[in-house]
Amino acid sequence: MDAVEHTFDPVREPGLGRRLALLGVVVGVMAVFRVYALLLGLNLTGTLFVLAPGVLAGLSTIVGIEVGLRWEYRMRRRHTYPHELGCELAPIYQFPAACRRAAKLIAHWLRARAVVVGWLTEDGQLLEPVAVYGFPSGWLKRAPSLSLGDGPLSGTLRQGKLLTRSSTEGDSWFSGGARRERAVYVPLVARGRLEGVLAIAAAGRNPQVRDQRLLAALGVVLSLALDNCRLYEGQRAHAQHLHELNRMKSDFLSTVSHELRTPLTSIMMAAEMLLEEEETRDLQSTRGKLVATIVRGASRLSSLVADLVNISRDDEFKPRLELDSVSIDDLVANAAAIVQPLVAAKHQTIDLKSSAPGTLVRVDRLRFEQVLINLLSNAQRYTPPGGHITVSTRLARGEVILTVADSGPGISPEDRERIFEPFYRGDRSGLGLGLAIAKSLVELHNGRIWVNDSDHHGSEFCVTVPAQTPAKERALVSPATH
Ligand code: ADP
8 A cells, every 4th residue: 555645644653762761661670679689699591580570670671661562552542533534624615536545545554455435426316436546547437336236235325334344255345355354434414415335454463443433423524625626626617617708798789889889970970960960950850850860879889889889999998198287177177068968858967066166186088077977977867857967066184075965766775785896787677787887987087986875865876086186286285306
């Protein structure tokens, strides 16, 4: 049997020091006998005569103690095997590797002729060998599976009990061994279910394989470790599957959005040309109104497609920013002007309140406007006709805080947790991308975005962005270096 390298031996083997100490005691006793003989004035023969029983007693003491030490060591060591097995298997995550290691260690510790670790098939009917030790190479490939059926093997193992066969003759796995060999089947039970078996073939008088408590403890530790490996492998496969699905989703979105973009651009251009023509005629005519509707619809579609293109490139949307110093009031006014026609169409109102007029921020104008447009168009969309939207701006601790509040239905506490995730839209229609894109853009500007828990009616979104320190103040804070 190959040597098994131990990484952990909790019981120390009796060492040379202990043995030498014993020898010293015996030699000392004999020296005392010799002095006693000299005192009695005995010659060499007389001395040997006096010494003989002492020598015999000394030798038998040494042999007795040595045997006792070995026995005690083996007894104590045997009961640490379950603990050792746990330590050995803890760092192994792959199920077959853990089975192989366990089979080898257990065969070595218990001095067994052969060990098989078998695992139940999905339908719970067959025990398939996963790892073996003590068999000719290639045996595992052609090893038979054990049918559990309704036989005694199934009954005993399913009750969580050990099954012992006093002979391996006729045994599907162990037949062909010595005449007085026994086979023990230890159930491997995890989360209340029989999952596998640890089968051991050893000499009939092997005291360790007769120790049922030891075998049961080994079975408990082994089933926990193997179940852990299965759970880990299951989780990993699941995560890989999700990753693959996510990749497919991104590919699909990317293809669809790119395919949509080209015809949509043609529609937009044609509709805008038609609108220009209508402006020179009569915009209030039925034709003029229809063309205006086409332009609005097409522009909504192209902004949705742009969102899709942005998010599908990468789940995190990280465009390059072109930073500029911009007045926050201008940004708010521009964004409000863009949604104004939609607001007016629903007889809603927008109020702009600024308590920090003239404050500058360093942002990418178009990208930051996109954040505000996303918030305002949500407010406009979810607020019923005749509703009210307020955008307020204030300065606090070097940050501009922008609040977009509306008199719509508000956002439930469960939705509040998730609305910034891509494609989350609660029970409403839409793509669920606007807020995810707004969050990415705000964070790229070193700002924060959140939705307030508002007890009152409506929702309240907040965005922060660092305020730009006016040039005069900057000069005071950091004097120019020459
Ligand atoms: P969408 O573009 O589909 O509206 P968003 O990411 O902009 O996606 O918003 C995600 C979800 O957050 C919406 O589907 C809606 O349920 C909720 N939501 C966003 N803004 C508001 C708002 N002002 N009032 C009520 N619900 C809102």
